[in-house]
Amino acid sequence: MEVYIIQFQNYLQQSGYGLSTQRMLPACVREFLEYGGFKSIVEISPGIIVLFYEWLHIRPLKYRSGALSGIMISHYVYALKVFFSWQESSDGLQYNPMSGLKFRRHASGRREALSVEVVEALFTAAISMREKVMLHLFYSCGLRRSEAEMLNVRDVQVRHRLLYVRSGKGASRRVIPLTGKVAGELGVYLEEYRKSGAVEKGAFMLNREGRRMSGSSYNRLLKGLVGRAGLWQGISLHYLRHSIATHLLQGGMSLEYVRDFLGHRHLEATQIYAKVGAHQLAVI
Structure with missing residues (x-):
């Protein structure tokens, strides 16, 4: 599955994403792929994504005590969205398992646009x-x-x-x-x-x-x-x-x-x- 991560990193770089995003998004996707133990991405279903999302809420931090913040969980969701959208657009997948899924939006306090x-x-x-x-x-x-x-x-x-x-x-x-x-x-x-x-x-x-x-x-x-x-x-x-x-x-x-x-x-x-x-x- 590592080849997907390398190709994903190349895609992010070519698309103009920042260096921090080029590092963070593949890391989030790698953790998801390791969580599921998939042999191929065609095995991935919406159900396993939901299970992974629920697991993120109880996943312990790696270097200190506590759990992931809401905004960090949103980063995982975003990473999977970008990854599967890229796979679908490049014909790596015929069906995007993220399509139709909705997740709670983290309240970031972002200002709204005027009408x-x-x-x-x-x-x-x-x-x-x-x-x-x-x-x-x-x-x-x-x-x-x-x-x-x-x-x-x-x-x-x-x-x-x-x-x-x-x-x-x-x-x-x-x-x-x-x-x-x-x-x-x-x-x-x-x-x-x-x-x-x-x-x-x-x-x-x-x-x-x-x-x-x-x-x-x-x-x-x-x-x-x-x-x-x-x-x-x-x-x-x-x-x-x-x-x-x-x-x-x-x-x-x-x-x-x-x-x-x-x-x-x-x-x-x-x-x-x-x-x-x-x-x-x-x-x-």
């Missing part, structure tokens, strides 16, 4: 061009707070409908395509609103004093907009980034495209930010 209706309510309530641009930067373009802070005029190419992120997380760079509407409104901001009172000529987004917008300034701007829209006060800038990722995936965008759009290095980072369907390797 499309809530996002539309925010855009409707935006009365200033600064508010509209803020929504475009964090929702339409999916920027991080630090990326919006560092954005410069030269980074927004309205004519070519492109936005350049030159100071992404981990010193990464990416190019974000703009829709016609977004490019148009960013262009209006540049031509009609930004020029007046600008103190810092290079910065794209300016505060009322004509200086580069800080993260705290963006937060205050959003809080005022949320309050005027009569929405939940817990909505933050990152909710907007999270939400566009979820909405793109729900609209049929591939996980790889959304990963590049958000500037993530690895696929699992994108899955944390967005709810995806089972066919996109999410844990049920």
Whole structure:
């Protein structure tokens, strides 16, 4: 069965998973295969997977006392999902034994995405061009707070409908395509609103004093907009980034495209930010 583990590791590497995931997922699958003592993966049934899942709740830790945490058990479930989905897609199995199985979701406290209706309510309530641009930067373009802070005029190419992120997380760079509407409104901001009172000529987004917008300034701007829209006060800038990722995936965008759009290095980072369907390797 070791050949399956090696092939699985190669698949994870080629698919862009992070190094820690390339180590952890095969280790989880190896433990499952050793638990069942299978001679071939075609012997694996949904029933034995359920037994393994139940056993994980009483399995002792290897190096200290205690049992596995809920989130670690979720990692095992995720590993098996990815493994069997890969086997099915590569014709290693005709039937995926994980299909139809549901397991308790670990309560991780992960933030939920905003609904499309809530996002539309925010855009409707935006009365200033600064508010509209803020929504475009964090929702339409999916920027991080630090990326919006560092954005410069030269980074927004309205004519070519492109936005350049030159100071992404981990010193990464990416190019974000703009829709016609977004490019148009960013262009209006540049031509009609930004020029007046600008103190810092290079910065794209300016505060009322004509200086580069800080993260705290963006937060205050959003809080005022949320309050005027009569929405939940817990909505933050990152909710907007999270939400566009979820909405793109729900609209049929591939996980790889959304990963590049958000500037993530690895696929699992994108899955944390967005709810995806089972066919996109999410844990049920």
